[in-house]
Amino acid sequence: MKKIVLLLSAGLIVFGIWFQTSHFFVPESILTFIGTEEDDTDTTVKHAFDNRISNVQVGGTGRVVKILSDDTKGRRHQRFIVRLQSGQTLLIAHNIDLAPRIDALNVGDHIQFYGEYEWNSEGGVIHWTHHDPDGHHKSGWLRHDGQLYQ
Secondary structure, three states: OHHHHHHHHHHHHHHHHHHHHHHHOOOHHHHHOEOOOHHHHHHHHHHHHHOOOOOEEEEEEEEEEEEOOOEOOOOOEEEEEEEOOOOOEEEEEEEOOOOOOOOOOOOOOEEEEEEEEEOOOOOOEEEOOOOOOOOOOOOOEEEEOOEEEO
16 A cells, blocks of 8 residues: 555656646747847837836847946946837846946947846846856847957
8 A cells, every 4th residue: 555655646746747847848948048030039028018027038139329327336337228120229238347348339339139138117128248157147248340248
């Protein structure tokens, strides 16, 4: 009788693990890079903005429409606003304590980005555009004039 109970218990554990991973598992490739094309990024960012969703990895291209002063409180961030092809604007907050600053950035420049989207009422913020020195977060990057900043 004890063997049957142990066998049933083990079976339930295996079934629980299988059920959880097969029904709720989302491949990392989907979570880590949504929006490989500009239109996909625009659609993904619009969906995230409309539904107030944060913590979405996105990559795409935008045109710099405004350069803001660096945020120097706490970890320093280079800040600028990009406009996507759809017209949506995003604030890019690039940590310059962990990655190089883009000194040659100008209004009108195109920039490629890969980072984490966070919702806000003004369009959203892209951050984590750098490596994670602790290795706990997906590394991001910026590309400007053929140079990679991460």
